[in-house]
Every structure is written in structure tokens, then in C-alpha cells.
Amino acid sequence: MSSTESPSVPAASVLPRVAPVRLGEGERLRSVCLPGVTLTVRSRPATREGLAPALYVHGLGGSSQNWSLLMAELDGVVDGEAVDLPGFGDSPPPDDGDYSVTGHARAVIRHLDAAGRGPVHLFGNSLGGAVATRVAAVRPDLVRTLTLVSPALPELRVQRSAVPTGLLGVPGVAALFTRLTQEWTAEQRVRGVMALCYGDPGRVSPEAFQQAVEELERRQRLPYFWDAMARSARGIVNAYTLGGQHGLWRQAERVLAPTLLVYGARDQLVGFRMARKAARAFRDSRLLTLPDAGHVAMMEYPDIVAGAFRDLLAHTGTDTGASAEAAAPRGDAGDTGNTGGGSAAVVDARS
Numbered sequence: 148m149s150s151t152e153s154p155s156v157p158a159a160s161v162l163p164r165v166a167p168v169r170l171g172e173g174e175r176l177r178s179v180c181l182p183g184v185t186l187t188v189r190s191r192p193a194t195r196e197g198l199a200p201a202l203y204v205h206g207l208g209g210s211s212q213n214w215s216l217l218m219a220e221l222d223g224v225v226d227g228e229a230v231d232l233p234g235f236g237d238s239p240p241p242d243d244g245d246y247s248v249t250g251h252a253r254a255v256i257r258h259l260d261a262a263g264r265g266p267v268h269l270f271g272n273s274l275g276g277a278v279a280t281r282v283a284a285v286r287p288d289l290v291r292t293l294t295l296v297s298p299a300l301p302e303l304r305v306q307r308s309a310v311p312t313g314l315l316g317v318p319g320v321a322a323l324f325t326r327l328t329q330e331w332t333a334e335q336r337v338r339g340v341m342a343l344c345y346g347d348p349g350r351v352s353p354e355a356f357q358q359a360v361e362e363l364e365r366r367q368r369l370p371y372f373w374d375a376m377a378r379s380a381r382g383i384v385n386a387y388t389l390g391g392q393h394g395l396w397r398q399a400e401r402v403l404a405p406t407l408l409v410y411g412a413r414d415q416l417v418g419f420r421m422a423r424k425a426a427r428a429f430r431d432s433r434l435l436t437l438p439d440a441g442h443v444a445m446m447e448y449p450d451i452v453a454g455a456f457r458d459l460l461a462h463t464g465t466d467t468g469a470s471a472e473a474a475a476p477r478g479d480a481g482d483t484g485n486t487g488g489g490s491a492a493v494v495d496a497r498s
Contacts, residue, residue: 168187168210168212168236168237168362168365169212169358169361169362170189171212171215171219173191173192173219174189174190174191174215174218175189175190175191175192176188176189176190176237177190178237179258179261179262181254181257181258181261182257183241183242183243183257184233184238184241184242184254184257185238185239186230186231186232186233186238186254186258187211187230187231187236187237187238188211188228188229188230188231188258189211189212189214189215189218189228189229189230189231190227190228190229191218191219191222191227193226194222194223195223198223198224198225198226199225199226199267199268199291200225200226200227200228200264200265200267200268201221201225201226201227201228201267201268201269201270202227202228202229202230202255202258202259202264202267202268202269202270203217203218203227203228203229203230203270203271203275204229204230204232204251204255204269204270204271204272204275204276204278204279205229205230205231205232205235205236205272205273205274205275206272206273206274206275206276206297206299206442206443207273207274207299207376207379207380207383208235208340208376209235209236209272209273209275210231210235210236210237210362211229211230211231211236212229212236212362213229213272213443213445213446214227214229214270214272214445215229216445216446216449217270217445217446217449217452217453219449220449220450220452220453221453221456224453224456224457224460225268228264230254230255230258232251232254232255232274232275232278232379233246233250233251233254233375234246234371234374234375234378234379235375235379239371240371240374240375241254244378246375246378246379246381246382247382247385247386248274248277248278248281248382248383248385248386248395249281249382249386250382251274251278251379251382252278252281252282252285255278255279255282256282256285256286256289259282259286259289260289265286265288265289265290265291266288266289266290266291267289267290267291268291268292268294268456269282269283269289269290269291269292269293269294269404270294270295270296270445271293271294271295271296271298272295272296272297272298272442272443272445273296273297273298273299273416273417273442273443274299274379274382274383276295276296276297276298276299276300277298277299277300277383277386277395279293279295279298280293280295280298280300280395280398280399280402281395281398283402283403283404284398284399284401284402285398287402287403287404290402290404291404292404292405292406292407292459292460292463293402293404293405293406293407293429294406294407294409294452294456294459295406295407295408295409295425296409296443296444296445296452297409297410297411297414297416297417297442297443297444298408298417298425299383299386299416299417300395300396300399300417300421300425301386301387301388301394301395301396302387302417302418302421333360333363333364333367334360336363337356337359337360337363340359341356341359343415343416343441343442344415344416344441344442344443345441345442345443345446345447346411346412346413346414346437346439346440346441346447347413347439347441347447350447396428399425399428399429400428400429400430402429402430403430403431404431405431405432405433405459405462405463406429406431406432406433407432407433407435407455407456407459408422408425408426408429408432408433408434408435409435409437409444409445409452409455410422410425410434410435410436410437410444411436411437411438411439411440411441411442411444411447412436412437412438412439412440413438413439413440413441414440414441414442415441415442416442417442419436422434422436431463433455433458433459433462435451435452435455437451
């Protein structure tokens, strides 16, 4: 069963009502109707006029909420929006049931074209990193800079801890997993996800943990929850097998935008060893390594990721619209400093 089959869930107009998604302080949501897809977009009011636009794209099983902390850190630097990919967060499934990397990239491109916000500073995590890479490769006119946090780019030797996630894409596995884990509470599921995604799950506050539980409970009431997960996981696996001009590594080589790569040494889903390969593939790249971070560095160390992004702006001269003070570099390329998250190293991958 391919990721482009007809959807097996109700149309968005007849989906059941569930509790509203959580909004952080200063955030707002809006719904954007596009050809074949409806997207929910999370944003923060710009602190002043003239800020360059940014768009954040989450990973598998995530939502726009994954970017709330980083968006707050970059207030006054960019005018940020975070999108819920089709079938995730508060966005309904796509009309054609296409959850492939290309399908998600198409939704992002349609949103940017309709909004007229491009070129944007484009951010992506995990699946969102693969999506952002494809967008930057095929539509360079839409991307000002590219920031990738643990991007899901093909690996020959996938980590054992990442295998169960990939298996979700096998037909029937998601339904089997649902039956086998039907007695699991939302708290148990969230603990499992955090143990997999965070370098140190103990850093998650009780309040943040409870909010994650409430969000999972909300999403599990949606009839397309596991369908979106399974088909998107299958989309990643399919993208890993593509070769030629459509291969993600070949597309990474075509990216023209200055690129910031962020990798956590404790990442259990994307191999830390891929950091150097990625730095060589993206022609104009800087690499931030975080020894204590896992798969979601923008949630674990948003201040450090924000600082590296500011450095990218200053280093590449793409600091249009941001204040000089906000974008001032915090150290030259190659500096290593004590960050509270271990020794975070930023290097210019071209050197």
C-alpha cells in the first residue's frame, strides 16, 4: 500500500470535534485552505515591522508546538510561523492521502506560494528536515536560509533504536501495534517517546510532560492519527530508497541557501555520524554539534540553537530585517564554548 493511495479516513468536513490544541503565551492559530489540503499555522505577532519571515516544519508525530520555544527565542529576529503538516497537529488529512516526503513538501510550497512570504528562513526537524531539504532544492526562490535539526536523510546503517519507527510504515504494523498497546496509558506512551527523542528526558518539566500527555490524548481521538503516522513513516522509508536526482542526498547537494545543521550526540533516531556527511553535502553549511542533545535540540536547547542561527545570519550576511544587536555573532566559526548543554561546537563546514 503506497503513501499515495486514496485516504481511508473521513473528509475534513465530517471529522469529529476534539479539544482545541494548546497555545503558548503570545501564540495564535489560523487555518489556511489550499488546493487539496488545509493547514493549521501557528504564529507569534511580529515584535516590529520589517522582520524577515521564517517557517518551521516539525517531524514525524510532532506538530507546530515543537517549535514554540525556539520561536520565542527568535522574537525580534524573524517573523516566524510554524505549520502543522497534513494529518498532524490541528491539520486534517490531505485530500489525496499523500503522506510522502514529496506530498508534505508540496503542501509547504503551496502554503509559501499562497502566502507570498518567500523567501523565508526555513527550519526543519527530522521528517521536517527531509521536507525542508526537498523544498530548498526544488524551489530555491522560496528559501533564504535553511536550518536542519536532526534531518531524516538516508542512512545505510540505521540505528537499532530507530527501527521500530521505520517499521510503522510496513502495512499492518500500525494496526498491530495499536492492538498490542491498547492498555498503555497516554502517560506511558509519552514517557516512551521522550526517552527516545530527548538526550535527557529528566530535563522535561512536569508541566511540559502533562501538556504532552493532554496533546496525545487529544490526537488519539482523531480517526486518522495512526494512518497519518504509518503513511508518513512509509514516506520516509520510500524517500530513503530513491536514487538519482530525486534522492535526498542529491537534492542536498543542490541546495543553494546557507545552511545550519544541528545534530545531537545522544540522538537515537538520526545517527550522529551523519553530521559530517551532511556538512559535506550541503555546499554552504555550518555545523552545530550538541553532545548532550537528542533528536529535538530545538526543544532541549532552544537558546543554543537560536544563538547558532543568529551566527548564521551574521556570518552569511542574510540578516535582513533583524536588529544588529539581535543578530550579532556570539563567537567566530570554530569557537567552542560551555553552553550548559555540554560543549557545543559550531564549525564552518567549508573550512
